Amino acid sequence: xxxxxxxxxxxxxxxxxxxxxxxxxxxxxxxxxxxxxxxxxxxxxxxxxxxxxxxxxxxxxxxxxxxxxxxxxxxxxxxxxxxxxxxxxxxxxxxxxxxxxxxxxxxxxxxxxxxxxxxxxxxxxxxxxxxxxxxxxxxxxxxxxxxxxxxxxxxxxxxxxxxxxxxxxxxxxxxxxxxxxxxxxxxxxxxxxxxxxxxxxxxxxxxxxxxxxxxxxxxxxxxxxxxxxxxxxxxxxxxxxxxxxxxxxxxxxxxxxxxxxxxxxxxxxxxxxxxxxxxxxxxxxxxxxxxxxxxxxxxxxxxxxxxxxxxxxxxxxxxxxxxxxxxxxxxxxxxxxxxxxxxxxxxxxxxxxxxxxxxxxxxxxxxxxxxxxxxxxxxxxxxxxxxxxxxxxxxxxxxxxxxxxxxxxxxxxxxxxxxxxxxxxxxxxxxxxxxxxxxxxxxxxxxxxxxxxxxxxxxxxxxxxxxxxxxxxxxxxxxxxxxxxxxxxxxxxxxxxxxxx
Numbered sequence: 001x002x003x004x005x006x007x008x009x010x011x012x013x014x015x016x017x018x019x020x021x022x023x024x025x026x027x028x029x030x031x032x033x034x035x036x037x038x039x040x041x042x043x044x045x046x047x048x049x050x051x052x053x054x055x056x057x058x059x060x061x062x063x064x065x066x067x068x069x070x071x072x073x074x075x076x077x078x079x080x081x082x083x084x085x086x087x088x089x090x091x092x093x094x095x096x097x098x099x100x101x102x103x104x105x106x107x108x109x110x111x112x113x114x115x116x117x118x119x120x121x122x123x124x125x126x127x128x129x130x131x132x133x134x135x136x137x138x139x140x141x142x143x144x145x146x147x148x149x150x151x152x153x154x155x156x157x158x159x160x161x162x163x164x165x166x167x168x169x170x171x172x173x174x175x176x177x178x179x180x181x182x183x184x185x186x187x188x189x190x191x192x193x194x195x196x197x198x199x200x201x202x203x204x205x206x207x208x209x210x211x212x213x214x215x216x217x218x219x220x221x222x223x224x225x226x227x228x229x230x231x232x233x234x235x236x237x238x239x240x241x242x243x244x245x246x247x248x249x250x251x252x253x254x255x256x257x258x259x260x261x262x263x264x265x266x267x268x269x270x271x272x273x274x275x276x277x278x279x280x281x282x283x284x285x286x287x288x289x290x291x292x293x294x295x296x297x298x299x300x301x302x303x304x305x306x307x308x309x310x311x312x313x314x315x316x317x318x319x320x321x322x323x324x325x326x327x328x329x330x331x332x333x334x335x336x337x338x339x340x341x342x343x344x345x346x347x348x349x350x351x352x353x354x355x356x357x358x359x360x361x362x363x364x365x366x367x368x369x370x371x372x373x374x375x376x377x378x379x380x381x382x383x384x385x386x387x388x389x390x391x392x393x394x395x396x397x398x399x400x401x402x403x404x405x406x407x408x409x410x411x412x413x414x415x416x417x418x419x420x421x422x423x424x425x426x427x428x429x430x431x432x433x434x435x436x437x438x439x440x441x442x443x444x445x446x447x448x449x450x451x452x453x454x455x456x457x458x459x460x461x462x463x464x465x466x467x468x469x470x471x472x473x474x475x476x477x478x479x480x481x482x483x484x485x486x487x488x489x490x491x492x493x494x495x496x497x498x499x500x501x
Contacts, residue, residue: 002077003458004031004070006238007449008059009442010083010167011246012104012268014038015055017062018442019070020449022077022458027465028449030442032069034062041101046108046354049101052089055167056174060233073235078225079175080242080452082249082444083167085190088142090150091170093163096178099150102167103142106269106312106354110141111363122208129205131189131196131280131289136363137310139166140192140209147211157215164215166191168243172217172227175240180227183217184243189291194219196280196289196305222248223295223455242452244293247271247308249447251292254412254438255464257304262400262408264393265443266415266423269357270314272396273306274405280305285359285399295454295462307403309358309396313351313367315417317385320353320367327378335422338383344485346371348391348492349384352500359399360497368496371488386423390430391489397431410434414443421473429477430485439468 005028009016019032036058041049067073086105091098103109114134117123123134132138143164147154156162163173169183188194193205199219206213220226222244228237244252247265251273254263259277264270273292280289292304313320318334321327328334350356352365369381393411401407411433418424418437428435440446453459 002075004076005449005452005458006063006066006076006079007445007452008063008079008081008171009246009445009448010055010059010081010171012084013040015058015062016445017059017066018445018449019066019076020446022453025465026459026463028446028453030440032066034065034069036062040104044109048104048106048354050087050104052091052098052102052170055102056171059171064234067234073238076238077458078239078241078452078456079229080448081168081171081240082244082246082448083171083187085166085187085245085247086137086139086142087167088139088146089165089167089170090146090153091163091173093161093178096174099153099162100146103146105137107142108136108355108363110136110145113141113144114363117208126192126205128282129195129202130192132192133286133288133361135361137357138190138192140205140211143211144209154212157212160214162215163217164211165217168245169217172240175229175233176227177230180240181217182220182226184222185219185294186222186245186248186291187243188219190245196291199291199294221294221296221298221301223451224298225455239456241455242448242450244447244451246444247273248291248293249451250414250443251275251306251447252450252462253443253447254414255462256412257462260405263412263414263443266314266389266413266417268314268316270311270389270392270415272309272393272400274400276305276307276405278303278305281307281403283307283403285402286361287358287396287399287403293451295451307400307405309399311392311396312355312357313353314389314392315415316353317349317351317388318417321382321385327381332419334382334386335420337379338386338422341379341383344383344387345376345380346373346488347376347380347384348489349381349388350492350496351385351388352496356493356497359395360493362497362500365496365500368492368499370492370495386420387426389417389423390427391486393427394431394486397433408433410436413437414441424473428473428475430482432475432482435473437471439470
């Protein structure tokens with residue numbers, strides 16, 4: 001019987017495919033991987049775009065390569081998809097061709113729309129319905145901008161001739177050759193158009209954001225068969241049986257399935273997601289209410305909700321130090337540079353390159369470096385960039401505690417930056433938590449694979465089964481030093497916000 005899962009992990013900087021072998025003990029083991037880097041486009045300050053055709057082409061190429069490496073399509077049972085969330089695509093329903101570049105989740109071009117809606121008093125209603133605040137981060141204002149930008153798109157969308165969707169919907173459309181226009185409930189929860197409790201599109205929200213419901217995909221669960229790949233793509237049809245946004249997929253991958261469990265993924269951005277159980281929790285600190293996952297029978301699904309804090313620039317700050325200003329030649333060199341200093345020299349980097357996320361939500365903020373002296377060197381910039389990961393994480397954990405969640409004792413981490421031992425120790429020190437990094441790092445892909453394996457009955461539940469020991473960092477910083485550093489960080493953030501206004 002086929003017992004491999006093809007996991008598609010479409011991220012902000014690359015598209016990957018991973019083949020997972022499902023064992024008799026319900027463990028999943030990666031047996032083949034392929035990855036292609038993607039170009040990002042920055043047409044204006046605060047604007048970020050992707051070429052949706054490039055995303056599809058890279059996805060198709062990596063999938064075919066993984067299938068070849070793993071021994072052929074006959075060994076595969078299903079496809080699972082995880083994706084960068086909020087990134088918005090518009091395409092022609094007849095030709096399947098995108099009508100504009102995709103607007104990436106980091107993009108801030110609709111900040112004026114979000115601000116206007118907030119000024120008009122709509123935020124309380126939007127947050128109560130969706131769990132989300134009014135911010136250009138989310139898909140609804142991006143969809144509306146695309147409809148207005150592309151000539152004739154709004155009129156055609158009302159007739160069903162133009163389709164809208166996040167990256168998962170775009171990939172399913174292409175995989176099924178236009179036979180399925182669906183999005184899973186976790187991705188739908190990031191649009192500002194879905195009711196968080198009913199998990200359905202709301203007419204009043206569509207009207208508020210001026211997005212025709214006729215152009216939106218059908219909402220499905222995270223582990224149900226929502227279509228089949230066109231046989232011409234891989235040699236035979238494969239059911240698409242699992243889908244979740246990248247942060248929710250990582251929650252599943254970590255096995256953070258019990259209320260109170262939390263994980264943070266350090267990628268381009270950083271995303272803290274805490275499982276809060278089977279009912280949404282309203283945040284008083286402007287964390288985001290979101291869907292963790294929805295699995296099981298459509299009539300009576302198993303649903304987990306979450307609170308999330310979003311950091312817009314995490315790994316991208318290290319990327320900027322490497323590619324933007326040339327202070328490091330390779331990201332891995334940052335660890336040694338940071339450890340070569342006795343302290344941060346009073347230098348703080350506030351990475352507001354595309355605004356500040358939770359709990360500040362300052363879309364107009366920009367990056368700032370505070371505390372420079374004549375003694376400051378490139379190493380101070382690098383160390384400040386790594387330390388900013390921990391400070392921003394502490395801000396999110398404090399906000400989570402203020403919302404009534406118990407103070408975490410253990411934080412599950414994943415993402416490329418977690419290979420940096422200096423950064424992970426600093427997170428443990430500043431956040432006063434034990435940091436745990438699994439031996440296998442591809443948590444988003446693992447979560448997508450688990451959801452797909454559950455969707456076709458290869459596994460019975462989403463529990464994590466592994467014998468590999470995680471890497472662990474425990475706090476060792478003195479309380480007075482921690483408070484001194486946090487005080488400097490808060491002053492730096494305040495200065496960055498003041499400068500933006």
